[in-house]
Amino acid sequence: MIITGKHLIAGEWTQANAPTFASVNPRTKLPGANVFAEASADEIDRAVEAAAAAFTETRNYAPEQRAQFLEAVAAEIEALGDELLQVCDAETGLGLPRLTGERGRTTGQLRAFAEHVREGSYVEAIIDTALPERQPAPRPDIRRMLIPIGPVAVFSPNNFPLAFSVAGGDSASAFAAGCPVIVKGHPSHPATSELVAGAIACAVEQCGFPAGFFSLLQGAGVEVGQALVKHPRLAAVGFTGSFRGGRAIFDTAAARPKPIPVYAEMGSVNPVVILPDAVATKGDGLVSAIAGSVTLGSGQFCTNPGLIFMVDSEASSVFVGDVAKAMAAQAPGVLLNAGVEATLDRQVSRTLGKAAVTLVTGGAVAHSDGFCYANTVMQTTGAAFLDDPGLTDEHFGPVTLFVMCESLDQIKTIITRLDGNLTATVHASDAELATAGDLFDLLREICGRLILNGVPTGVEVVHAMVHGGPYPATSAPNSTSVGRTAIQRFLRPVAYQNLPDALLPDALKDANPLGIWRIVDNAHTRDAIG
């Protein structure tokens, strides 16, 4: 497959500015053969204008049309074959087994959203029929449903080059809603982005969608994204990435003359609480589960367990040592790029510079041909943690910090001071569960997903998934970026008052031609009206 280095704007491959950046193979630190350019102001404008024009058609597309499009995108990604995985592996170093799985997750998400829009109840139709005899005035007929919000910008992160990137969860849920998408590709895997954009373009053409339904803009600096978010015709933003990047996008969107919602998933330290009896009863299995979760994908997951709280004891000290041993025994994995390595090194050095923090294992850039950091375990005390808010900072990589506390009460006090997280995890024996209710109550308040006796890594793409949480895990605590309810981010409600059946959308017609679940006069039903 030929990589052009160009942007895809409403079906056309263009490149106004001269190329300035290439991806780098993280295993060799050598730049790839293809060079890419920053999208120009004119290219950004054309992409959003084309999206707005496309929206005047796609906002009225039937669910079946959107479902077929989502399936076509999945099929076109599969049709790229293993070359997609090879190009992606050369840009990310994530390895073919992981990328094969991630491709399956990506196409699975697209097909799940196809099923979701076909099923159709996601429009949350609510109907209150007229009361013509009501005194002193008749009550009108009011029917409400969710409609698509408009053109959506999607910012993809470095760590999921397929499942959270060009055709990832944000794009899939926006497409499912009927919203055109403009992706700002991540500069760490631009060739991968281009290949997937080509697949989407094929699906757009195949399905007869307007070309402006999808565009890809490349760029290595912050300017393209900032200009994109400021465009007056943009309606919403999906973002996955760093706290600094997400907050910058959020601030720009909030400062617009017409602010727009930003759904930014910005990172998380994913606290884990390991209760004493769990250590005593679960032994080696728990050691290898924790070590495996911290080092999975070189620790480059937003659900990586970065803080582990235990009650200090001889047994818990042995446990920390065992986790450190297991992690040290694993060869450290390759990191995504130079920036991840440099940032991680700076973050760990800063944490290790604190008097109350000791290094258990790792703690330095690893000798390697590629970007690499030693699997790292650090340790501190509950009292020190309470004294220093800086100890909650994320270390993005195969690194965790054990916090050895005086008591379970001290752990609970710490939890009430934690910021928002994507996940929170408890390991407990059956006996401990009986008294753990208030621990769960506290943890629930600071996370989007609460896990018992498992690990936070591995986000199931199921209907019930919540991949979100209080700030700074996300900028919008009432949303999720994984699972079927992610579609709600790109919808808004509208009510129709006294419209005749012929002018109503199918979802609201008396006969319920879509056969969806609705709430009619306060009752859940799939029945027709009248």
Place this chain on the structure above:
Amino acid sequence: MIITGKHLIAGEWTQANAPTFASVNPRTKLPGANVFAEASADEIDRAVEAAAAAFTETRNYAPEQRAQFLEAVAAEIEALGDELLQVCDAETGLGLPRLTGERGRTTGQLRAFAEHVREGSYVEAIIDTALPERQPAPRPDIRRMLIPIGPVAVFSPNNFPLAFSVAGGDSASAFAAGCPVIVKGHPSHPATSELVAGAIACAVEQCGFPAGFFSLLQGAGVEVGQALVKHPRLAAVGFTGSFRGGRAIFDTAAARPKPIPVYAEMGSVNPVVILPDAVATKGDGLVSAIAGSVTLGSGQFCTNPGLIFMVDSEASSVFVGDVAKAMAAQAPGVLLNAGVEATLDRQVSRTLGKAAVTLVTGGAVAHSDGFCYANTVMQTTGAAFLDDPGLTDEHFGPVTLFVMCESLDQIKTIITRLDGNLTATVHASDAELATAGDLFDLLREICGRLILNGVPTGVEVVHAMVHGGPYPATSAPNSTSVGRTAIQRFLRPVAYQNLPDALLPDALKDANPLGIWRIVDNAHTRDAIG
């Protein structure tokens, strides 16, 4: 009933600062006997801290507990008797018939939310059961529901002293969700606010809720609200009022170290399109419907029809004249306060200062003992409207602007350039409806509620109501402040992974003890699991 002039903070009536303001009777322009103070920084802090402390209990209250509380608030408001209406009338001049109706709406909303939380399906429970045999790894059990978001600040407007104020829709939906509320009362009706706050305090005590579940802070300047929104323990804001006030609150919340969602309903010009055949066939009935809607409540409704688009013709000119005549024949009503009168006078003068705008009737402060402005009709052309974005500005009062257009196509062009509105209305004959599909398609994009052959004033409190819309109608286009789905603003999703039944909330337990509708393995059901 004795009015103290104090704030209510977690069950205690306090006043740290000296009183500085009184409400003014809009019929006489004379100040009331009671004086009120700005809440102090310490009072604001105590109110929010008490709310946060209360939340640690109320977030786990059963639906039935919350339902009983909402019903108790309604009963306590009724127990205030007609003195509440008299105090309120003296502060607002809205008149006893209107206020009697508004009280009924207020208690009706509270009881509707009680019914809604008892029914219980609003938590949107979604369950994906485990697949222990899945390869390569078992799928965990994931169960998701909506939980309350935390302490909510409510800003009440001047124009609905009961239904959108201290115990209005924002407070009712936050209470229903289990969220403590801190109301910043509107300085135009502080005695009304105090009486209703007292009723809520009685309900709090009666139901054994923590006292911090509700507080009322008085204030006439912007400082109390700004300090409230900056408080680190606040989780969300509901606001109804002016564009300037709402945007200031939105900006402050977005600039917080930890931003929080702001649901601001900020005003709307509520475009109305009257098609030619509707004029021909509906005659006098349509004239009096439009005149009545513009002048209802002295035009002080957020759904007041401020822009009316017609195709220019002899018939439509006659129609404008007839509406003007009908409005001139009505004695102008009293306005809420000096600020409303002064702002309206400035707004209308500015609009009339434009060369392309002509005055048809009214256009000046009316001679009266009270605050009063003449019922006003202005007129311009479609071409002038397209040239001057300033012609979309709101005139808050009994004022409307007719825009006489060259053609239906010109009306459609104008619609695509309008900002967001709460409502949009079309008057059409049956014959015109057959070809009006694209008109509705365009109007839908700029509003939260689309009305056929009716008037935008009169917002039914039904399940399907959408009182929201694209910016600047609201700061959050995916929300409504009226109707049962208003509760969603104060909820966020959380997922539980592999928790045993005993530790799950009732809404997610296998047996479905609440009997609510849930989505289990992608199917809508009220059945138990297993």
